[in-house]
Amino acid sequence: MSPSLIRRLDLRHDDTQDLPRAPLDVARALDVVAPLCDDVRDRGEVAVLDYGERFDGVRPTSLRVAREHLVDALAGLDPAIRAALEVSIARLRVTCEAELESTVVTTVAEGATVERRIVPMSRVGLYVPGGLAPLVSSVVMNTVPAQVAGVGSIALATPPQAEFGGLPHPTILAACELLGIEEVYAAGGAQAVAMLAHGTLATGGDVRPVDLVTGPGNIYVAAAKRHLRGTVAIDSEAGPTEIAVVADDTADAAFVAADLISQSEHDPNAASVLITASEDLAAAVESELARQVPRARHHERITTSLAGPQSAIVLVRDLDHAVEVADAYAAEHLEIQTADSAAVAARITNAGAIFVGGFTPVSLGDYAAGSNHVLPTAGCACHSSGLSVRAFVKNVHVVTYTEAALREVGHHVVALAEAEDLPSHGAAVSARTGAPARAGEST
Structure with a gap:
């Protein structure tokens, strides 16, 4: 049997190993x-x-x-x-x-x-x-x-x-x-x-x-x-692209392999990761990669990506463990190809974008899903979001108080200013409300 195009990383008995990442960060x-x-x-x-x-x-x-x-x-x-x-x-x-x-x-x-x-x-x-x-x-x-x-x-x-x-x-x-x-x-x-x-x-x-x-x-x-x-x-x-696929025995190995290849096509440094508890699926995906990669136009680039340390088939204990690993990896693109994939997707916290079910490939999101493909990479999805309208706007607070409204709350401002030893903050209110200045306040 010819060697696999992609390595295996077995976390079933030792999940202290590092997840796949590119050597140049x-x-x-x-x-x-x-x-x-x-x-x-x-x-x-x-x-x-x-x-x-x-x-x-x-x-x-x-x-x-x-x-x-x-x-x-x-x-x-x-x-x-x-x-x-x-x-x-x-x-x-x-x-x-x-x-x-x-x-x-x-x-x-x-x-x-x-x-x-x-x-x-x-x-x-x-x-x-x-x-x-x-x-x-x-x-x-x-x-x-x-x-x-x-x-x-x-x-x-x-x-x-x-x-x-x-x-x-x-x-x-x-x-x-x-x-x-x-x-x-x-x-x-x-x-x-x-x-x-x-x-x-x-x-x-x-x-x-x-x-x-x-x-x-x-x-x-x-x-x-x-x-x-x-x-x-x-x-x-948003650096070199990455895909993670959480899949079980219900997944179509040809679909999974095609999706891993689709992102490896971007860049020799692209990351393609399969997370599964099924050795049978892992073997089937390896076979599909061996069949599909040589036929791809950019097979040399794809082969380099799949063989790199940033790519792997990650074996996990069960679906719960798969969700845990997916959240730790925080993929730019995360596909869920499992039984009841919507329920599994709902459990994910960290991902740039989640693609649910066997007929929602990442490449759909790259072009015409209606979602945005500019997404955080290299684990940044644990704290960053994909590009949206919100990135292009600011929130500005505009505060308006009448004299009566300031008088109603002013003594609380003075009290908190005193607690922080910033008496002039309180004085700025007292000057407007006529409240007696405390010791140390300017008038």
């Missing part, structure tokens, strides 16, 4: 990314062009993509691809509009209101990968929630392609035009994130800094987002 990548981002801050567009030439093998004549290229790209787009993009946009727009929160005004007492005002970000930067694959779907996933949120200024960066003379991939440009994104830059990788975060105005360029950077990318893009957090807001660390 964001923390290690920071050592490479931090000086690069600082260089872009200091040298601006010249640095971005230098890194593009180094990493992408091409130096665009201009970072800003002229509008005519967007128009031409859409005019030349395959009608079938345009139709698919329009369906993807329409379905995502429906869910985004449902997610959009409304301003809420709460009356906490007579004459006292607190308004939670929903305010869109003023300017955002969207990152769309274009290295091994031109991720046109990421144009949709980034742009639609930003537009529904009401963001007024949107800039999009995507890598230049030597094949297209330093322009980004034409399908990506066509999607930008279809969605009305006019500010597009031929810049990729960590340098693009730094360009969006710092802007280039201080170094004589034309790129205005953004308030938020969103979008997926490789490990260096994720590291750049971590490094620049604070300078700019980020959605999450």
